[in-house]
Amino acid sequence: MAAGRVEAHAFESGADQYAQFSEGVSVIFTYPSTILPLMALGILLSLWHAEGMVKAWPVFLAGQVIGLFAAAFVGVWILNVMLAVGVLLGALAALLPKHTQTEAFVLAAFTGVVSLSLSLEGHGLFELPIFIYAGILFGTNIAVACAAGLARYAMERYTADWMRIVWRVAGSWIAAMLMLIFAFNLTAG
């Protein structure tokens, strides 16, 4: 099976600043290998704490800043790292009944580093127009915030145990999808 290998994004939106921003956002939302791990992080943060996203946001942002710098030094292998991180995030969200602050912060920081490194794979710092960076940062943060917010709302709206299980099942499904994509990617070479 030919897995959709994510290569360095070409970023060909031209001089239009809105198009640049949109292209940056689309890098996050149109690649399952990027969006699924970010969703898993959002779910895990809300399973950890109702304010989990807000509490972990500073370290997540710090990770993204490191990722901006690290992107120039990564190759296509970063996709496999992102998929592995996604499997880990989904599996931990699914299997652990309780989460700790250390776990949440470490995972948020590391996901930030890897996500930005993957989105900007091979591109040096400020090699691209600033609005592309803005779009990528916006997409990365909004993806995690939406997943975390949706999970938090659902668990606060329905406080029964089964609602927490629903989000753990969602984490399990995301991890399962990413595990298969990871295998396809390995066989695609």
Next chain:
Amino acid sequence: MKNLSRFFGLLTMLVAFVCTSAAFAHSGEGVGDGFISGFWHPILGPDHVVAMIAVGIWGAFLGRPAIWILPVVFPLVMAFGGALGVIGVPIPAVEIGIAGSGLVLGLLILFAVSAPLWVAAVLVGIFAIFHGHAHGTEMGESYNAFGYAVGFVIGTGLLHLIGIGIGFFTESTVGRWVARGAGGVIALIGAAFLFGFA
């Protein structure tokens, strides 16, 4: 009445979803095609279907927390088996394991066996690896990987939900007997596959 309306609303959505999917079945290779292939792959194999549903019913017989833990754990373990199949790691006696899973799980339901949670998890986990491996090995090479993975996990998950739904009938005496009867049918189907009658 309100609940009935909701039920029919959900049913309509489900039917629309399934019919729409069928209409897209041959629209070319891409994410949609991969999704359709992955979605139907676990659903169109009767030996897989009975085992997936049996997991849900047996989970209901075991009660909490098994009824919730099994659907959380099963997709992960099954995907692990699928990944082994995709990358070509051989597992012996996969077909026997699949057919045996229907027979064993069916008998466990028929006789309403209450196993400790860890025994149930290990048993179901082993069966999940067999099923996942078969799906991973049999997958067509022309389908989109992302679409296939998403469709496969959702298709498998829906089968579990059907099993858990049937399992909820065990809360009444009549429903319990119906569920045990379903276990008997599942065991027969598993035996038919195991001994080469199907």
